[in-house]
Amino acid sequence: MNFVEKFFEQNREKVAKGQKLHWLASTFEAFESFSFVSNKTAKARGAHFRDAIDSKRAIIVVVIALIPALLFGMYNVGWQHFNSLGQVASVGFWEMFWYGFLKVLPMIIVSYVVGLFIEFMFAQIREEEVNEGYLVTGLLIPMIVPPTTPLWQLVLAVIFGTVIGKEVFGGTGMNFMNPALVARAFLFFAYPSQMSGDMVWICDMPDGVTGATPLGEMLAGAVLPMASVCDMICGFIPGSVGETSLIAILIGACILLFTGIASWRIMLSIFCGGAVMGIIFNLIGANEYMQMPFWYHFLLGGFAFGAVFMATDPVTAAHTNCGKYIYGFLIGIMAVLIRVVNPAYPEGMMLAILLMNVFAPLIDYYVVNANINRRKKRMVSATNTK
Amino acid sequence: MSKVIKIPKGLDIHLYGEASKEVKQTSESSFALKPLDCTGVTPKLLVDVGDKVQIGSPVFYIKQNPKVKFVSPVAGEITEVKRGAKRVIEEIRIKSDGSDNSVDFGKQSIAELTAEQIREKMWESGVWTLLRQRPYDIIPDADATPEYIIIKGFDSAPLAPDYNLLVKGEKAAIQVGIDALKKLTSKTLYLSMNKETDEEIASLQNVEKKTFTGRHPYGNVSVQAEKISPINKGMRIWYVNLQDLIVIGRLFLDGKYYNKKIVALTGEEVKNPCYYEVIRGTNIATLVSGNVTDKNLRYISGNVLTGMRIEKDGYLGYYDNQITVIEEGNYKEGLGWMMPGLKKFSISKTFLRGFTAFCSKKPVHIDSNMHGSQRAYIFTGDFEKVMPMDIYPMQLIKACLAKDIDRMEELGIYEVDAEDFALCEVIDVSKTDVQDIIRQGLNLMREQGL
Numbered sequence: 001m002n003f004v005e006k007f008f009e010q011n012r013e014k015v016a017k018g019q020k021l022h023w024l025a026s027t028f029e030a031f032e033s034f035s036f037v038s039n040k041t042a043k044a045r046g047a048h049f050r051d052a053i054d055s056k057r058a059i060i061v062v063v064i065a066l067i068p069a070l071l072f073g074m075y076n077v078g079w080q081h082f083n084s085l086g087q088v089a090s091v092g093f094w095e096m097f098w099y100g101f102l103k104v105l106p107m108i109i110v111s112y113v114v115g116l117f118i119e120f121m122f123a124q125i126r127e128e129e130v131n132e133g134y135l136v137t138g139l140l141i142p143m144i145v146p147p148t149t150p151l152w153q154l155v156l157a158v159i160f161g162t163v164i165g166k167e168v169f170g171g172t173g174m175n176f177m178n179p180a181l182v183a184r185a186f187l188f189f190a191y192p193s194q195m196s197g198d199m200v201w202i203c204d205m206p207d208g209v210t211g212a213t214p215l216g217e218m219l220a221g222a223v224l225p226m227a228s229v230c231d232m233i234c235g236f237i238p239g240s241v242g243e244t245s246l247i248a249i250l251i252g253a254c255i256l257l258f259t260g261i262a263s264w265r266i267m268l269s270i271f272c273g274g275a276v277m278g279i280i281f282n283l284i285g286a287n288e289y290m291q292m293p294f295w296y297h298f299l300l301g302g303f304a305f306g307a308v309f310m311a312t313d314p315v316t317a318a319h320t321n322c323g324k325y326i327y328g329f330l331i332g333i334m335a336v337l338i339r340v341v342n343p344a345y346p347e348g349m350m351l352a353i354l355l356m357n358v359f360a361p362l363i364d365y366y367v368v369n370a371n372i373n374r375r376k377k378r379m380v381s382a383t384n385t386k
Numbered sequence: 387m388s389k390v391i392k393i394p395k396g397l398d399i400h401l402y403g404e405a406s407k408e409v410k411q412t413s414e415s416s417f418a419l420k421p422l423d424c425t426g427v428t429p430k431l432l433v434d435v436g437d438k439v440q441i442g443s444p445v446f447y448i449k450q451n452p453k454v455k456f457v458s459p460v461a462g463e464i465t466e467v468k469r470g471a472k473r474v475i476e477e478i479r480i481k482s483d484g485s486d487n488s489v490d491f492g493k494q495s496i497a498e499l500t501a502e503q504i505r506e507k508m509w510e511s512g513v514w515t516l517l518r519q520r521p522y523d524i525i526p527d528a529d530a531t532p533e534y535i536i537i538k539g540f541d542s543a544p545l546a547p548d549y550n551l552l553v554k555g556e557k558a559a560i561q562v563g564i565d566a567l568k569k570l571t572s573k574t575l576y577l578s579m580n581k582e583t584d585e586e587i588a589s590l591q592n593v594e595k596k597t598f599t600g601r602h603p604y605g606n607v608s609v610q611a612e613k614i615s616p617i618n619k620g621m622r623i624w625y626v627n628l629q630d631l632i633v634i635g636r637l638f639l640d641g642k643y644y645n646k647k648i649v650a651l652t653g654e655e656v657k658n659p660c661y662y663e664v665i666r667g668t669n670i671a672t673l674v675s676g677n678v679t680d681k682n683l684r685y686i687s688g689n690v691l692t693g694m695r696i697e698k699d700g701y702l703g704y705y706d707n708q709i710t711v712i713e714e715g716n717y718k719e720g721l722g723w724m725m726p727g728l729k730k731f732s733i734s735k736t737f738l739r740g741f742t743a744f745c746s747k748k749p750v751h752i753d754s755n756m757h758g759s760q761r762a763y764i765f766t767g768d769f770e771k772v773m774p775m776d777i778y779p780m781q782l783i784k785a786c787l788a789k790d791i792d793r794m795e796e797l798g799i800y801e802v803d804a805e806d807f808a809l810c811e812v813i814d815v816s817k818t819d820v821q822d823i824i825r826q827g828l829n830l831m832r833e834q835g836l
Contacts, residue, residue, distance in 0.1 A: 036721075039717055039755070045695070045822075046811060047691050047811040047812045050757050050758075053813075055761045057734075058815055060723070132761075259734060259735045260735055261734075263767060371798075372796045375618075375796070
């Protein structure tokens with residue numbers, strides 16, 4: 001590591017304020033702090049030691065938690081392709097994985113290169129250090145779109161998601177909507193034919209074959225999805241890259257919950273909300289979709305992925321502990337409601353989370369106000385007793 | 387025994403270097419008064435360099451509170467007035483001549499004095515400065531009366547000194563101190579105790595005793611005040627450290643300024659951590675020389691959560707009864723954020739030590755490295771884990787950053803002090819100086835005259 005350290009030491013001057021290369025200052029700092037945890041020490045007054053965790057550590061845990069779903073997603077992209085050709089039995093595991101890997105990797109690269117460029121640019125404009133948040137967003141975006149999404153659309157979505165979803169509000173920590181979902185919503189409404197239907201979920205399908213997602217089948221009026229429960233739990237169904245396998249998502253959920261990075265309150269209450277709405281529909285039972293066992297919702301589409309990775313984004317979720325229960329519960333309810341009742345969109349999770357992102361500050365407002373009112377009341381009663 | 391008040395939230399951090407229960411003597415000839423240790427004090431000097439002083443001679447008075455004087459803890463000569471930026475007085479150094487010549491304030495029993503006479507005597511002898519007011523943690527106004535007084539009878543910070551030991555054998559003086567404050571204010575005095583508090587303290591009269599149990603910060607005044615009677619807008623309470631009550635008591639018993647105190651020398655880098663009987667404002671050089679390791683060290687007057695860094699020949703803080711020595715963490719760590727972290731302190735379980743910390747209460751090594759640099763606030767819900775009060779920490783911090791006075795008031799700024807946010811500062815993923823933010827918020831409120 002010595003020569004790396006030397007490199008940074010020698011070039012620090014060149015990016016200082018007023019120097020020619022100052023426009024690279026944020027970039028320089030980002031790479032330096034990536035290579036070395038800095039030698040900054042605590043101030044003269046205050047806490048003289050700090051927890052070893054920093055935002056890099058926290059962010060990398062989320063990325064690690066995403067890896068199982070990502071790897072399975074790559075494999076499933078291959079599996080779906082060869083399944084549509086009827087060759088699943090004859091093609092080996094690695095060949096399927098390699099096929100999916102080659103499909104997904106370019107999407108990840110495009111997402112990171114474009115997104116990080118924007119991040120570095122805005123950090124430099126603000127003369128700040130680069131926040132690490134995009135490392136998660138950049139991986140999430142390719143995982144929540146169909147594997148056939150054209151790369152140029154992905155570029156536009158990433159630009160829209162990071163600039164409109166985040167940077168215009170002041171960057172990481174200041175945004176109120178999840179930038180990855182903003183990117184997906186952009187694609188969903190700008191290019192609906194490439195984001196839904198039964199032709200986009202499987203790469204290079206032969207002519208005459210269609211591959212609807214189980215959610216799409218239900219919306220079209222099926223009694224139950226064609227795939228078996230086992231396939232839906234394992235993830236051998238068409239869908240967005242990362243969302244299909246419940247098992248892989250649950251592994252990620254365990255990592256997030258054990259390390260305490262994601263809020264268990266949000267995850268738990270989303271599943272509760274989804275279950276409550278599903279049971280209500282079961283009781284109404286007006287059509288086949290309503291009669292579908294409520295827990296099928298957890299297996300279908302992006303429900304689990306959204307609950308574990310998207311809704312738990314701490315910046316855009318409710319900030320108070322009490323608010324988190326309400327926020328999660330309403331997401332669960334809205335997701336199932338949108339899925340079952342509206343005639344246009346098969347997937348309700350994305351819209352439910354975005355909607356609740358918008359409402360999260362309002363929820364917090366009322367939770368914090370309860371605290372404020374408690375204090376005011378106490379003061380009034382104190383002056384009355386005097 | 388009164389009802390025990392439980393404070394379940396918080397965090398006890400076990401560190402190496404707890405002081406062994408023996409009190410050593412030491413001799414030192416250099417002392418200093420540091421006005422900056424006292425919030426909101428602008429000193430107006432009453433002496434010049436070269437002046438001779440006795441124990442108890444006035445050295446300066448407070449510009450904002452002119453009746454209240456600070457006095458010299460030793461007899462000797464003023465050697466230096468050290469000034470910092472904008473000519474702010476940082477230290478008034480006094481060289482001791484080794485004698486114990488004292489100003490005689492007159493022995494008097496509390497019973498024969500009026501409240502006004504007690505007040506005056508406390509201003510003149512400098513012991514008034516040992517009282518502090520919440521909100522703002524300042525020395526109370528000379529003519530003010532609080533709603534109630536808390537006597538801080540134990541400390542829950544990491545490696546904190548054992549108060550039983552600090553006040554051993556001084557029960558009579560403390561009792562006089564209590565009686566004086568009682569007569570002065572005719573308000574309720576509360577004595578905070580924990581389970582370790584011994585009979586000597588627990589048998590004090592004329593105070594209402596409150597026993598607390600829980601984790602740090604259950605020893606903090608704000609946390610205790612919230613349980614006793616929360617501080618509303620416009621309300622003022624006082625608190626005083628149990629050891630400082632000895633000084634107040636002895637003023638009436640002996641008629642002199644009692645200049646001794648017992649401090650704990652603690653921390654991982656101290657070879658033989660133990661207690662020392664010192665004179666207030668002492669230089670720490672003789673205490674630490676030869677008793678610390680050869681590493682690059684940070685000397686802290688106070689504890690590791692709220693203390694002030696001083697030089698190795700710096701002076702003990704005005705209110706501190708603890709000195710902590712830890713390693714200075716000015717090293718770079720290659721890819722440190724990726725390492726497994728078997729020995730790193732972290733309450734998150736993103737490091738391996740999080741797993742092992744489950745099963746053992748083994749102390750942990752710490753140093754002053756920040757382990758990262760400042761970022762936007764991303765994570766939520768962490769601060770609440772270590773904040774036992776009915777306060778929304780993140781929201782209050784943001785209100786302070788925004789200098790939004792109304793919002794700070796609504797969210798309970800009067801109930802807290804910077805020290806209550808020390809644990810938030812330690813665990814903050816975004817590496818912000820939370821205590822500074824709160825302190826600046828409080829200063830803003832104070833300057834507005836609220």
